[in-house]
Amino acid sequence: MRILRTVVQMIFLGGAVALLAKGLAGVVPANHNCEAYCPFGGIAALFPLVKYKAYTCRLTELNMSLMISALILTIATKKSFCGWICPLGTLHDWLRKLGSKIFGRAFYVPRAADRWLVNLRYVVLVLVLGLTWTVWGGDLGFRAYDPFYIIFTWGGHGTLAFSVYIAIAVVAVALFVPFFWCRYLCPMGAVLDPFSRAGGLRIRRNTDSCTDCGKCDRACPHRIPVSQVDEVTARDCTNCLECMVECPEKGALELSCYGK
Ligand code: SF4
Numbered sequence: 001m002r003i004l005r006t007v008v009q010m011i012f013l014g015g016a017v018a019l020l021a022k023g024l025a026g027v028v029p030a031n032h033n034c035e036a037y038c039p040f041g042g043i044a045a046l047f048p049l050v051k052y053k054a055y056t057c058r059l060t061e062l063n064m065s066l067m068i069s070a071l072i073l074t075i076a077t078k079k080s081f082c083g084w085i086c087p088l089g090t091l092h093d094w095l096r097k098l099g100s101k102i103f104g105r106a107f108y109v110p111r112a113a114d115r116w117l118v119n120l121r122y123v124v125l126v127l128v129l130g131l132t133w134t135v136w137g138g139d140l141g142f143r144a145y146d147p148f149y150i151i152f153t154w155g156g157h158g159t160l161a162f163s164v165y166i167a168i169a170v171v172a173v174a175l176f177v178p179f180f181w182c183r184y185l186c187p188m189g190a191v192l193d194p195f196s197r198a199g200g201l202r203i204r205r206n207t208d209s210c211t212d213c214g215k216c217d218r219a220c221p222h223r224i225p226v227s228q229v230d231e232v233t234a235r236d237c238t239n240c241l242e243c244m245v246e247c248p249e250k251g252a253l254e255l256s257c258y259g260k
């Protein structure tokens with residue numbers, strides 16, 4: 001399962017890197033970049049679509065289709081978009097593993113602070129949409145602050161001198177604090193949250209086979225207490241399946257549809 005997920009992650013991350021390489025080499029116009037394939041573009045386009053009756057900047061129907069696809073995928077499989085597809089999610093996943101190897105541990109934010117900080121992503125979402133509607137006049141002004149755009153265009157139009165520091169900071173922090181951007185700041189994660197809560201494909205714990213060893217809790221990169229629930233409904237579950245892989249008891253954890 002781990003291998004399958006890694007292959008899928010490599011395909012999508014590889015696609016983003018290929019677009020970046022083509023852009024840097026001048027093989028494709030600078031404005032044909034990862035932005036064209038970003039599902040969050042579908043959300044960002046909503047307000048300008050209402051206000052100006054037109055897609056803003058380089059956004060097209062493709063972004064809208066990808067946004068709808070991401071929502072459907074999330075209703076079906078929780079945040080597997082983040083855990084399997086999003087190149088920035090993959091980058092965070094691999095940086096988390098690299099950081100653990102280098103430092104021998106991960107530096108998680110204390111749970112009391114974490115409970116508050118997770119709400120920051122809703123603030124970011126409101127800010128992005130509000131500023132797109134007002135100050136940026138329908139333009140995608142958040143490009144300059146968006147690590148996905150900055151990293152996978154590296155100097156794309158709309159980035160500013162300080163943008164590179166944002167990308168470096170996000171990468172550096174991800175080595176210490178697993179999924180810092182995804183967990184606390186990603187506006188796409190905020191959009192997916194309610195759909196993920198209702199997501200059908202869930203990890204189910206068979207209490208007859210489970211020995212309460214807690215290995216699944218320690219394996220979960222999102223610190224979900226798998227051993228304390230009958231089924232994982234947490235909005236942050238990306239169905240990465242690390243808990244299933246690490247569980248030593250056959251059949252104690254399995255994939256289910258709404259716990260069935
Ligand atoms: S790792 Fe498996 S056996 Fe151990 S607590 Fe989790 S579900 Fe139960």
Ligand code: SF4
Pocket residue numbers: 203219220221222223224226232236237238239240241242243244
């Ligand atoms: S380890 Fe299990 S509970 Fe945690 S995110 Fe992955 S699939 Fe979900």
